[in-house]
Amino acid sequence: MKNKTWLQSVLNIYLIEYALSAILRQKYKNFFILSIFTFLTFLLASVFFITNSIKYELESTLEALPQIIVQKIKAGRQDDMDVSAVDEILSIAGVSDAVARVWGYYYFQNAGVNFTLVGVDEYENQYKNSLEKIVQKFDFNNEENIPSMIVGQGVKENMSRNYYKQYFNFIKSEGTLKKVNIAGVFDADTQLESNDMIVMSKDEVREIFDIQQTKATDIVVKVVNPEEINTIASKIRLMYPECRVITNQDLQVSYQNIFDYKSGIFLALFIVCLFTFFMIVYDKASGLSSEEKREIGILKAIGWRVDDVLKEKFYESFILSFFAYVLGIGFAFAFVYIFQAPLLRNVFIGYSELKTSFELPFVFDTQTLFLVFFLSVPIYVAATILPSWKVATLEADEVIR
Amino acid sequence: MILTPEVLTLCILNILFAFFAIIAFVLSVKIFLQWDLNATTQKQYLLEKQSFLAATIIKYIFAIKVPLFLFFIFTLDKISHVLTGAMCAAGVVDATQYGTYLLILKVINLYIFAYWLMLHRADMQDENQPYTKRKFGLFIAAFFLFIAEVVLEGIMFSAIDVDKMVSCCGSLYSSSATSYVSNIFRIDTEVLLFVFYGNFVLIGLFYLLKNKYLFALSNLSFIVSGVITLIAFFGMYIYQLPTHHCPFCFLQNDYYYVGYLIYFLLFIGTFSGIGAGLLPASNTSRNIGYKISLLFNGLYVLLLSLYPLFFYIKNGVWL
Amino acid sequence: MIELIDVTKIYEVNKKESVRALSHINLKIKEGELVILKGSSGSGKSTILSLIAALSKPTSGEVLVDTKKISKLPDNFSSEYRRDNIGFVFQKYNLIPNLSVKENILLPLVPLNLDAQSMHQMSESVMQRFHIEHKQDVLVRNLSGGEQQRAAIARANINNPKIILADEPTANLDEKLSLHFIEMLRELKASNKTIVIATHDPLFFGLDFVDREIQVHNGSLVL
Ligand SMILES: Nc1ncnc2c1ncn2[C@@H]1O[C@H](COP(=O)(O)OP(=O)(O)OP(=O)(O)O)[C@@H](O)[C@H]1O
Ligand SMILES: [Mg+2]
Numbered sequence: 037m038k039n040k041t042w043l044q045s046v047l048n049i050y051l052i053e054y055a056l057s058a059i060l061r062q063k064y065k066n067f068f069i070l071s072i073f074t075f076l077t078f079l080l081a082s083v084f085f086i087t088n089s090i091k092y093e094l095e096s097t098l099e100a101l102p103q104i105i106v107q108k109i110k111a112g113r114q115d116d117m118d119v120s121a122v123d124e125i126l127s128i129a130g131v132s133d134a135v136a137r138v139w140g141y142y143y144f145q146n147a148g149v150n151f152t153l154v155g156v157d158e159y160e161n162q163y164k165n166s167l168e169k170i171v172q173k174f175d176f177n178n179e180e181n182i183p184s185m186i187v188g189q190g191v192k193e194n195m196s197r198n199y200y201k202q203y204f205n206f207i208k209s210e211g212t213l214k215k216v217n218i219a220g221v222f223d224a225d226t227q228l229e230s231n232d233m234i235v236m237s238k239d240e241v242r243e244i245f246d247i248q249q250t251k252a253t254d255i256v257v258k259v260v261n262p263e264e265i266n267t268i269a270s271k272i273r274l275m276y277p278e279c280r281v282i283t284n285q286d287l288q289v290s291y292q293n294i295f296d297y298k299s300g301i302f303l304a305l306f307i308v309c310l311f312t313f314f315m316i317v318y319d320k321a322s323g324l325s326s327e328e329k330r331e332i333g334i335l336k337a338i339g340w341r342v343d344d345v346l347k348e349k350f351y352e353s354f355i356l357s358f359f360a361y362v363l364g365i366g367f368a369f370a371f372v373y374i375f376q377a378p379l380l381r382n383v384f385i386g387y388s389e390l391k392t393s394f395e396l397p398f399v400f401d402t403q404t405l406f407l408v409f410f411l412s413v414p415i416y417v418a419a420t421i422l423p424s425w426k427v428a429t430l431e432a433d434e435v436i437r
Numbered sequence: 438m439i440l441t442p443e444v445l446t447l448c449i450l451n452i453l454f455a456f457f458a459i460i461a462f463v464l465s466v467k468i469f470l471q472w473d474l475n476a477t478t479q480k481q482y483l484l485e486k487q488s489f490l491a492a493t494i495i496k497y498i499f500a501i502k503v504p505l506f507l508f509f510i511f512t513l514d515k516i517s518h519v520l521t522g523a524m525c526a527a528g529v530v531d532a533t534q535y536g537t538y539l540l541i542l543k544v545i546n547l548y549i550f551a552y553w554l555m556l557h558r559a560d561m562q563d564e565n566q567p568y569t570k571r572k573f574g575l576f577i578a579a580f581f582l583f584i585a586e587v588v589l590e591g592i593m594f595s596a597i598d599v600d601k602m603v604s605c606c607g608s609l610y611s612s613s614a615t616s617y618v619s620n621i622f623r624i625d626t627e628v629l630l631f632v633f634y635g636n637f638v639l640i641g642l643f644y645l646l647k648n649k650y651l652f653a654l655s656n657l658s659f660i661v662s663g664v665i666t667l668i669a670f671f672g673m674y675i676y677q678l679p680t681h682h683c684p685f686c687f688l689q690n691d692y693y694y695v696g697y698l699i700y701f702l703l704f705i706g707t708f709s710g711i712g713a714g715l716l717p718a719s720n721t722s723r724n725i726g727y728k729i730s731l732l733f734n735g736l737y738v739l740l741l742s743l744y745p746l747f748f749y750i751k752n753g754v755w756l
Numbered sequence: 757m758i759e760l761i762d763v764t765k766i767y768e769v770n771k772k773e774s775v776r777a778l779s780h781i782n783l784k785i786k787e788g789e790l791v792i793l794k795g796s797s798g799s800g801k802s803t804i805l806s807l808i809a810a811l812s813k814p815t816s817g818e819v820l821v822d823t824k825k826i827s828k829l830p831d832n833f834s835s836e837y838r839r840d841n842i843g844f845v846f847q848k849y850n851l852i853p854n855l856s857v858k859e860n861i862l863l864p865l866v867p868l869n870l871d872a873q874s875m876h877q878m879s880e881s882v883m884q885r886f887h888i889e890h891k892q893d894v895l896v897r898n899l900s901g902g903e904q905q906r907a908a909i910a911r912a913n914i915n916n917p918k919i920i921l922a923d924e925p926t927a928n929l930d931e932k933l934s935l936h937f938i939e940m941l942r943e944l945k946a947s948n949k950t951i952v953i954a955t956h957d958p959l960f961f962g963l964d965f966v967d968r969e970i971q972v973h974n975g976s977l978v979l
Contacts, residue, residue, distance in 0.1 A: 048869040050862075061854050084442065303445055310449075334850045335863065337811060338911065339839025341832040342489050343561075344867040403443075403515070406508055410446050414501045418453055425493055429486040429831070433812040436850050437802075475828065477815060479768065485831060564833050 051344070055351035062328075065320060070360050072316065076309060077364025077412045078371070083302055084404045085372040086381055089396040098284065102256035104269050105282045116251035117279070124275065125257055130268055132260045135160065136252035138238045140245045142206065147194045152233045155241030170222050170235055183240045184219035190231035192221045209246040216240065310415060317419040324427060326435075332427045333435030342428045349424035350417065357416035361409060373398050439597045443512040448594070450505060451587045457494045462580040464491040465573040472570050488569065492557055495576060498583075499550040506543060507697070510688060520603050526685040527606035533596040539589045546586055548708060549579045555712050568717060606683030610668060621669045622682075633666040637738050640710065644727050653714025656707045656730060663703050663737065674744035679756045699740065706733030757950050758785040758808055758919070763817035763827075765803050765975075777803040778975045780817070787918075790941075790951040792960050795972035801954035802847075804972070805921045808952065809842050810834035821919070839864055843912030845922040849904045851911070853897035857888055860896055861911045878914055886910040886940065902933040909940060920944060922953045926960075934959050941965075 059066050106125070108117040117136070125134040138155035154167070162168040170186055185204075187195070195204055195218070206214045216236060242249065257272070259265050269281045332345060340348075371377055376396055464487045473481055513526035520528060530536035553575055560568040611619070636659050643652040664684070672682040675692060688696035706729075713726025749755060765778040778800045785791055793801045806812045807819050810826045811834075819827040826837055838844075851860045861879050883889035888906045896904060905925070912920060926934040938959065945951060945965050953960065961969065971978040 048867070050866045050869065050875075054863075054866055057855070057859075303442060307445075307449065330850075331852055334852060336835060337809070337838070337844060337846070337850065338864045339835050339842075339915070340864075340867055341835040343832055344835075346489070346493055403511060406511070407442060407446055410450060410501075410505065410508060414450065415453065418457065418497065421457070421493060421497060422490070425490045429489055431812070433806050436846060436848075474830075477813065477828070482813070489831070561832060564829060566830055 048347075051348055052351050052355075055348050055355060058348070059352055059356060066356060069317060069320060070356060070363075072313060073357060073360035073412070073416060074363045074367070076306075076313060077361050077408060078367045079309075079364075080306060080411060081365050081368035081404070081408045082372050082377060082380055083306075084408065085368055085399075086377055086396065088399045088401055088404060089372070092397060092399045098287065101284045101287060103259050103262070103265050103284050104257035104272065106255040106257065106272055106276065107280045107282070108254075108276075108278060109280050110278075114254075114280075116247055117254055119250055119252050121276065122255055125255065125272060128268060128271055128275075130260055130264050131257055133258040134255055135162075136255050138241045138245075138247060139253050140241070142234070142244070144194065144198075146198045149194055150232065151191055151194075153241050153244065154233060154235050155238035156235055157238050167235065182215065182217050183236060184217040185234050185236035185240070186220045186222050187218055187235075188231045188233045189221060191234055192218070206244045208244055214240075214244055306411075310411070314415060314419045317416060318423065322423040322426065324423070329427065329430060329435045332430055333432045336430070336432035337436055345428035346424055349420065349428065353417050353420040353424070354413070357413045360416075361412050364412070365405065365408065372396060439516060439594055441512075441516065443508075443515060444594050447505070447509060447512065448591065450501065451590060454498050454501075455584065455587050458498060458580055458583055461491045461494040461498075461576065464488070465576045465580070468573045469570055469577060472573075474566060474569075488573070491573065491576070495550070495553060495557075499554060502547065502550065506547065509543070510685075514685075514689065516597070520597070520601075525606055525683060525689060527609055527683050528603045529597070530685075531609055532598075532601070532603040533593050535589055535593040535596065539586065539593050542582065542586045542589060546579070546582055547704070548711070549575070549582065551708055552712060552715070553579060555716050559717055606686060607681060610672075610682035610684070611680060621665050624665075624669065626670060629666055629669055633662050633670075634738070636662045637734060640734060641731065644731055647727075649714040649723065651714075652727065652730075653711045656710030656714070656734070659710070659734060660703065660707045663707075667699070667741065671741040671744055673756050674748050677748060677756075699737065702733050702737040702740065706730050706735075706737055710734065757787040757789070757822065758952075759783070759818075759820040760804070760807065761818045761820065763807065763814045763819060765800075765807065765812070766815045776975055778807075778814075781975075781977055783970070783977060785950060785952065787950055788948045789967045790945050790965065791953070792966055792969045793952065793954040793972055794956055794961070794969060796956065799972040800975045801972050802923050805844075805923055805952060805954055808919070809844055809921055810837055839868075839915060841918050843915070843917040843920045845905075845908050845912050845920070845925050847924040847927055849908040851896045851904060851907055854895060856893050856895055857899070857903075857907045857910075858883070858892040860907060861892075861914055864911065864915055882910040882913050885913070901928050902936070905929060905933065905937065906940075913944075918950060920949050920951045922951070922955075924955055924957075925953065926955065926957045931959070938963065 106117070106121070108115045119136045122134045122136050125131060140153055142151045142153050143149075144151055156162065156167060156171050158171055162171060182203075195201075200218075203215050203217045206216060208214050222235075241247070247253070257268070259268055265283050265285065269283050272279070273281050335345060336342075371380075373396065381396065468484050468488055468491065471480065472484060510526055513529040516529050517525055520532060530540055553572060556568055556572045556575065560566050560572055611622070636655060639655045640652065640659060643655055668682050668684050672684065672687075673679055675687050675695070676683075685696070686692065687699070688694060709726045710730030713723050713730060716723075716726070718726070745755065760781050760783040763778055763781045764776070767775045767777055769775060781804070783804075793804060795801055803812075807814055807827070808821070810819070810829060814827050817827070818825055821837075821841065824837075826834065829837060852863070855863075858879055861882060862875060865875055865878065879892075880889065883892055886906045886909050888903060888910055891899060891903055891907075896907065899907065905928075925937055929937065934957065941951070941953075942965050960966070
C-alpha cells in the first residue's frame with residue numbers, strides 16, 4: 037500500500053481488469069455496439085484519409101498550374117490560338133514569360149480512357165518544372181524518322197495491356213495511323229497530374245491533332261509578382277476580347293468548392309448517424325437487466341463507493357470506445373492505402389471513370405487522428421453518463437434483496 | 438463563415454457540452470437552494486444522488502475541455518493557412534472582433550473549472566460535505582461563462598470571412614500596431630523585467646510568510662506580468678528576432694512546440710498558487726500547493742530566462 | 757459498539773402507500789457480543805441489519821457504531837464504513853455467478869488499489885480459513901450451496917471486519933451444512949468479532965456461545 041508507483045496511484049489496474057471482465061460478460065450486447073461503432077469510425081476515418089490524399093494531390097497540381105491561361109473561344113468552344121499572340125503578351129509590363137502550348141486529349145478506344153498529349157520544344161522555356169526535367173532527361177530525336185515519346189506510368193500500363201510494348205499507333209484526325217516509339221516512362225511528383233500524360237515533340241502533337249504550324253492550343257503566361265495576376269489578366273482580356281483568360285486562383289477556388297461541398301454533405305450525414313448511434317448506446321446502456329443491477333447492488337453492499345462504480349463504468353465505456361476507435365482507424369488505413377478505397381473514392385473523384393486511375397498517396401496527418409478521436413470517444417462516453425449514474429446510485433438494499 | 442471538419446467537430450462537441458451543462462445547471466440550482474444534509478427526507482436523498490450526476494457531468498466536460506483547448510489552438514493554426522495574410526493562430530484570433538475575448542474567456546473558464554474540481558475534491562473528502570452549496574453555487578456562475586464561451590465560439594467561426602485579408606502576427610504584436618496590444622511595447626524593458634522578477638520574488642516571500650491571500654494575489658498578478666513579459670521581451674529571444682513577439686508562433690513545430698510547455702508551466706504554477714490560497718484545505722495540503730506553485734513558476738522563470746542568456750552567450754549582444 | 761436509538765424505518769412503496777418496517781427501536785450491542793434476531797417473516801429483521809450496515813437510512817432516529825453516527829453518512833462514506841467495518845453474509849449469498857471464487861472474494865478490495873502481493877496474501881488466508889481454497893478458480897455458478905456459503909463468508913472476512921452480519925445464513929442449507937456453519941460461527945465468535953444474525957432457524961436457538969436472542973415482532977423488539 038505504501039510502495040505504490042505514480043501510475044498505480046492514478047490507475048487502478050484491478051478496476052480496469054474488472055471493467056474488462058464486465059465487458060466480456062455482456063458479450064453480445066457489447067459486440068453489437070463495438071461493431072457499429074467501429075464501422076462508424078472506420079467510415080469517418082476513411083473519408084478524412086481520402087480527402088487528405090486528394091487534397092494533397094490537388095494542391096500539388098494547382099501549384100504546378102500556370103498562373104494565367106489564354107484560350108481562344110469560337111462558337112462557344114475552344115479553338116486554336118495564333119502563336120503570334122505570344123510576343124504581344126510578352127510586351128505587357130510584369131509578364132516574365134509566355135509559352136504557346138500544344139496539347140490535347142487523345143481518346144484510346146480499346147482501353148476506353150483519355151490520354152493527355154503534351155507537346156514540348158527543346159529550345160523553349162517549359163511552363164512547368166516537371167516538364168523541364170523530362171525534356172532534359174530524354175532525347176526525342178535520337179532515332180531519325182521514327183518519332184518517340186515519354187509516357188506516364190498509367191499510360192504505359194494501359195498500352196502494354198493492349199500489346200503496345202515498344203510503340204503506339206495514334207489515329208490522326210484524317211484517319212491514317214502514326215507510329216510513335218515509347219522512349220521511356222517518367223515518374224512525376226504527383227499522380228493526379230501526370231499519370232495519363234504523354235510527352236512528345238510539338239510537331240508530332242500538331243500532326244496527330246491536325247493543328248497548323250502557326251497555331252497553338254492555348255497560351256500560358258507567367259507573371260513576376262503574383263499579386264499582379266489579376267491586373268495582367270484583365271489587360272490581356274482587353275487585348276483579346278475574343279479570348280477566355282483564366283487565372284490559377286479561379287481554378288483553385290472552383291476545385292476547393294466542389295471538394296468542400298462533398299465532404300460537407302458527408303459530414304452532415306455522419307452527424308445524423310452519430311446521433312442515432314448516441315441514442316442506441318443510451319438505450320442499450322440504460323436498459324439494464326436485473327442481473328446487471330444486482331451485480332452493482334452487490335458491489336455497493338460490499339463497500340464500493342458511488343465514485344468507484346462510476347469510475348468502473350467509465351473504464352468500461354472508454355475501453356470499448358477506444359478499442360473501436362483504434363480498430364476503425366486501422367481498418368481505414370488498410371482500406372484507403374492498401375485497397376485504394378473501392379466505391380468510396382468514386383464519391384470524391386467524380387471524373388475517375390474517364391481518367392486513367394491513380395493511386396491515393398499516403399499522407400499522414402496526426403491531426404486527423406485527433407479529429408476522429410474527438411468525434412468518436414467523447415461522444416460514446418457522453419452517451420453512457422446518465423445510464424452509469426443511474427446504476428451507480430441504485431439503492432443497494434433494494435436490488436439485492 | 439468557415440466550416441472545415443475541425444470547426445464542425447468543435448461545434449458538435451460544444452453542442453454536446455451545452456446539453457449536459459444545462460442538466461448540471463438545473464441540478465446545481467436545485468441543490469444550491471434545497472440542500473440540507475441533516476434532513477432525512479426523500480427529497481434530500483434524491484438531491485444527494487443528483488449531486489453525483491452533476492459532479493460527473495462537470496468532470497466530464499473539464500476532462501474533454503483541456504485537450505479540446507489544445508485542439509482549438511491547433512484548429513486556429515490550421516485555419517490560418519486558409520486566411521490570406523495570417524501566419525499563425527494570432528491572425529485568426531484577430532480576424533474577428535470576438536477572437537481575443539473568446540481566448541481570454543476560454544482561459545478563465547479553464548481556471549474556474551480546475552478550481553471547481555479542487556473544491557469538489559475537498560468537499561468529497563469531508564463527511565459533512567461542507568462545500569456542497571459553495572461548489573454548486575460556483576457552477577451556477579461558471580455555467581453562464583461557459584455558455585458565453587460556446588456562443589462566442591459559434592459567433593466567431595461564423596464571422597470569419599475567408600476572403601478578407603487579415604493581419605499577421607508580425608504586425609499585430611509590434612510596437613507600431615494600433616491595437617491595445619501595442620501598449621505593452623511602450624513599457625520600458627527594465628521596468629518590465631523588474632516587475633516580472635519582482636513578482637516572482639514576492640511569491641517566494643509570501644511563501645515564507647505563509648500568507649495565503651497574498652500568495653494567491655501575487656500568483657494572480659503573475660499570470661498578467663508573466664504573459665506580458667513573455668510577449669514583450671522573451672518572445673524576441675525565442676524567435677531570435679527583435680521584431681517578432683507573437684505568443685502563438687512558438688506553439689508550432691518550428692519551435693519544437695515549446696509554447697505548450699511554457700503555458701503549461703505558467704498554468705500549473707499560478708493555478709496551484711491561487712488554489713492554495715483560496716481553497717479550503719488542511720495545512721499540509723496547502724503546503725503542497727505552495728510548493729507546486731513555487732516549483733512551476735520557478736521553472737517558468739528559469740526556462741524563459743535561459744533564452745536571452747543563451748542568446749547572449751552565443752552572440753555576445755542583447756536584442 | 758452498535759447502538760440504535762429510537763429508530764423508525766418507513767418504506768415508501770409509492771406516493772400513497774408506505775410500510776412501517778420498524779418503529780421506535782432501541783438496541784445496544786456490545787463489542788464481541790453475538791446476537792440472534794429472530795421473528796416471523798416480515799417482522800423487520802433484515803431491515804435492522806441493513807441499517808447497521810448503513811445500506812439504508814432510518815426515517816428517524818440514529819444508528820451509532822463506535823459512537824460514530826452512521827445513519828446520516830453521505831453515500832461514499834457509508835460505503836467506506838462498510839468496507840472497513842462490516843462483513844455481510846447475505847441470504848442469497850450475493851456472489852457474482854460468472855466470476856471465480858477468488859475473484860469474488862477479492863471484490864471488496866478492488867477499489868482500494870492495493871499491491872498484488874498483499875491482495876494475494878489476504879485472499880489465501882481467508883480461503884484457507886473457510887476451506888474453499890481448493891475451489892478458488894471455479895466459477896461461482898458451478899459451486900454447491902455449501903461452497904457458495906463458504907465463499908460468501910470468506911468474502912465477508914477479507915477486510916478483517918469488526919462486525920459480522922448474517923441474514924438467514926442457513927435458509928438454503930441442509931442440516932449437516934447448517935451445523936457446519938454454526939461451527940464456523942463459533943470460531944468467529946472466538947476471534948472476538950461482534951456478530952448479529954437474523955434467522956428463524958431453530959438450530960440457532962439455545963446455543964451455548966450465543967450471548968442474546970432478541971425477538972422481533974411487527975417492527976418492534978420484544979424484550
Ligand atoms: N424496499 C422495500 N420496500 C417496501 N417495503 C419493504 C422493503 N423492504 C422491506 N419492506 C417491508 O418491510 C417489512 C420488514 O421487512 P424485512 O425484510 O425487514 O423482514 P424480515 O424480518 O427480514 O422478513 P423475512 O424473514 O421474510 O426475511 C416487510 O413488511 C417488508 O415487506
Ligand atoms: Mg429478511
